[in-house]
Amino acid sequence: xxxxxxxxxxxxxxxxxxxxxxxxxxxxxxxxxxxxxxxxxxxxxxxxxxxxxxxxxxxxxxxxxxxxxxxxxxxxxxxxxxxxxxxxxxxxxxxxxxxxxxxxxxxxxxxxxxxxxxxxxxxxxxxxxxxxxxxxxxxx
Numbered sequence: 001x002x003x004x005x006x007x008x009x010x011x012x013x014x015x016x017x018x019x020x021x022x023x024x025x026x027x028x029x030x031x032x033x034x035x036x037x038x039x040x041x042x043x044x045x046x047x048x049x050x051x052x053x054x055x056x057x058x059x060x061x062x063x064x065x066x067x068x069x070x071x072x073x074x075x076x077x078x079x080x081x082x083x084x085x086x087x088x089x090x091x092x093x094x095x096x097x098x099x100x101x102x103x104x105x106x107x108x109x110x111x112x113x114x115x116x117x118x119x120x121x122x123x124x125x126x127x128x129x130x131x132x133x134x135x136x137x138x139x140x
Contacts, residue, residue: 032100035093042081047101059106066098 036047039057043049047057057065071077073086073094086094 030096030100031093032096035089035097036100038085039097046104048104048107056106057101058104060102062098062102065101066095069094069098 039047042054043057047060049056068077069086069089070091072079072082073089075083077083089097
């Protein structure tokens with residue numbers, strides 16, 4: 001029994017001293033990134049969707065995103081689920097979400113790439129801007 005206590009007493013300081021080093025090695029995750037994890041199920045990881053059903057949020061203008069989120073929150077903008085979701089966030093959290101998604105690189109979806117590919121085959125590739133191929137790709 002005394003040996004066990006002695007061993008515990010000797011290893012406890014080592015464990016306690018090693019904890020701050022382990023905590024310092026963890027990556028820093030912004031508040032916006034933490035909040036955006038809730039959006040991934042519908043809008044994709046980092047706001048990159050695949051398909052035309054939902055708008056991609058990545059690379060959108062921060063002010064436009066924030067205005068849309070606040071419009072959902074106030075009920076000024078109708079939606080199926082977004083008004084209920086937006087009401088659960090503070091103004092500061094909505095701003096963090098808008099900042100996070102605006103900072104993400106805009107990545108054309110497979111549907112956009114396919115449409116551009118068909119346009120490129122017809123010789124009109126210059127006429128299709130990267131995000132314009134998806135009719136609801138930009139939040140008004």
